[in-house]
Amino acid sequence: MILPDTNFLDLGLPTSNGTVTLGSLLKFVVILSFWMIFSRILTIYLRRSLKDRVSKDVGEPILKLLYYGSLIVVFISILPLIGIDPSGLLLAGGVAGIVIGFASQNIVGNLVSGCFLMFERPIKIGDQVEINGIAGYVTDIRIISTLMRTYDGLLVRIPNQQVFTTNITNIVGHPVRRFEYTIRIRYSDDASAAIWLIKDLIDKEPFALLSPSPSVFVNDLGDSWVNITVRIWAPVSEWFGLKTRLLWNIKKTLEENGIEIPYPQRVLHIKSETEKKPQVAEEPKENEFEKNEPVLNFEERVLN
Known part of the structure; x- marks a missing residue:
């Protein structure tokens, strides 16, 4: 049986840290590729295993840190295969990191802030x-x-x-959230009846929390209306739906019971003069006759 010639793998390339053969270079590529595939498979397996145990916002940063961290460790550990001293690389990387850090402070700031956020x-x-x-x-x-x-x-x-x-x-950091209405009614309407109707509607809502309890009260007396404030606590998941639905129900219920939301009103008082002063004709002044006299004399001379 004739075996293939593998002497070409012993061909070396001189470096400062020794001779790098084609076999060691191939070994470097194989190890790095194998570890990348293995890390990817391990990450997918851990993501599926931790899906129901750890929330996504916690699990994803940890998986990314493990994936890239393991690649960096393996990459540095196999650098001697291609004739690179890791200690010298770390020293050069430290110096380059300082230079790049000064040149890109915003990127470094975002990186540090991202770690704090995680x-x-x-x-x-x-x-x-x-x-x-x-x-x-x-x-x-x-x-x-x-x-x-x-x-x-x-x-x-x-x-x-x-x-x-x-x-x-x-917005969803707390499990419950409060919303507030300001309902305006006329001065002629019964505020106590309006408050009772609004409280009855709130009691019929299953997502309106009893603790903290809702509150309905007269808050202000405006120019043309009475302001009734309504404050309700609800679960954060049902907050928006309850807010929009209850507001429309309050409007319809108040109108059905004869309680209307007033429009802004202004009362204007107009005074009219019943007696007019008699107009007195002004007597011509002597100076006016004197000014017109030369004109009259001129017309008489022309007619004659």
Whole structure:
């Protein structure tokens, strides 16, 4: 049996750290490729295993850290196969990192802010938030930036430094949320009856929480109406639906019971003069006759 000639694998390339053969270079590529495939398969397996145990916003950063971290460790450990000293590479990388850090402070700031966001977790994937005037759903929290999908369906990328240093309003961060109405009725209507009707509607809503209890009261006396304030707590998942549905039901119920929402009114008082002063004719002044006299004399001379 004739075996293939493998002497060509012993051909070497001299480097500062020794001779690199074609076989060692091939071994470097095989090990790195195998570990990339193995890390990808392991990541997929862990993602499926932790799907029901760990939330997505916690599991995804951990899986990414394990994947890229293992690749870096394996890559550095097999560098001697291609004649590169890892200690010298780390030293050069440290110096290059300092230079790049000064040149790209914003990127480094976003990177550090992304790490803080992953550990502090003020927001999670799927939360409804408002960040820097942008409201929507958090779709992904990456190392450099955070992705959001607005209520209009737009994809917005926000640098993590802005996310970490600005005010964040997490709409679904608390399990319950309060909403408020201001209902206006006429002065001629019975405010006590209006309050009773509104409370009866709230009691019929299954998602209106009893603790904290709802409150309905007269808050202000306006120019042409009485202001009734309505405050209700609801689960955050049912907050918007209850708010829109209950407001329309209050309007219809009040109108059915003769209680109307008034329009702005203004009362104008107009005074008319019943007696008019008699007009007195002005007597001609002597100066006017004197001015017209030369004209009259001129007409008489022409007629004659």
